[in-house]
């Protein structure tokens with residue numbers, strides 16, 4: 691089967707030397723790409739800036755901004771739709787509305803930034819890109835994590851959402867391991883123990899093969 695995976699953070703420029711981003715390391719997305727390859731699948735990866743060695747995927751698209759990730763995804767869904775799409779990227783939800791072409795000088799005591807929403811890549815897959823394959827997302831939550839994840843699953847038309855409690859510092863963002871609950875579209879929940887991202891990736895790819 692063909693997998694298309696998004697991974698890592700995005701960077702939203704403020705000026706030529708500064709950006710808004712988040713703590714995503716890309717480890718979960720890269721582990722999923724590696725697991726899919728190990729299990730004999732073809733993988734295309736769309737990756738934000740990360741410090742990881744890229745797995746030997748069929749195609750690697752390196753992007754910086756949410757807009758670039760959205761455009762790359764739109765193009766791939768139109769030209770080479772995968773069987774399975776997994777959105778693990780921690781896409782910035784907002785970007786500076788007026789990025790500056792010159793470096794911002796510190797000539798005022800305070801600085802207020804105006805932000806605007808970025809496009810929702812996972813949320814565009816069904817409604818805008820017309821993607822028909824299996825669709826899997828992650829839900830990074832700090833509270834009510836199952837109900838929030840289930841409403842994300844419905845809103846974004848997913849078959850499976852992997853709910854992640856990002857308030858815990860021992861798992862998730864930038865860590866080697868993760869403890870998640872798989873929330874399926876039929877309401878079923880599958881709670882997994884704390885696992886390395888590699889072990890978790892293998893389980894997720896196995897669930898996709900079913």
Ligand code: CTP
Pocket residue numbers: 696756777778779780781782783808809810811812813826827828829830831842
């Ligand atoms: N996602 C995406 N594009 C965005 C935001 C999120 O593709 N602009 C995807 C993520 O890759 C993830 C899922 O949507 O698979 C949920 O991301 P999350 O950050 O948990 O939720 P948001 O949709 O950003 O909603 P909120 O911040 O309100 O929780």
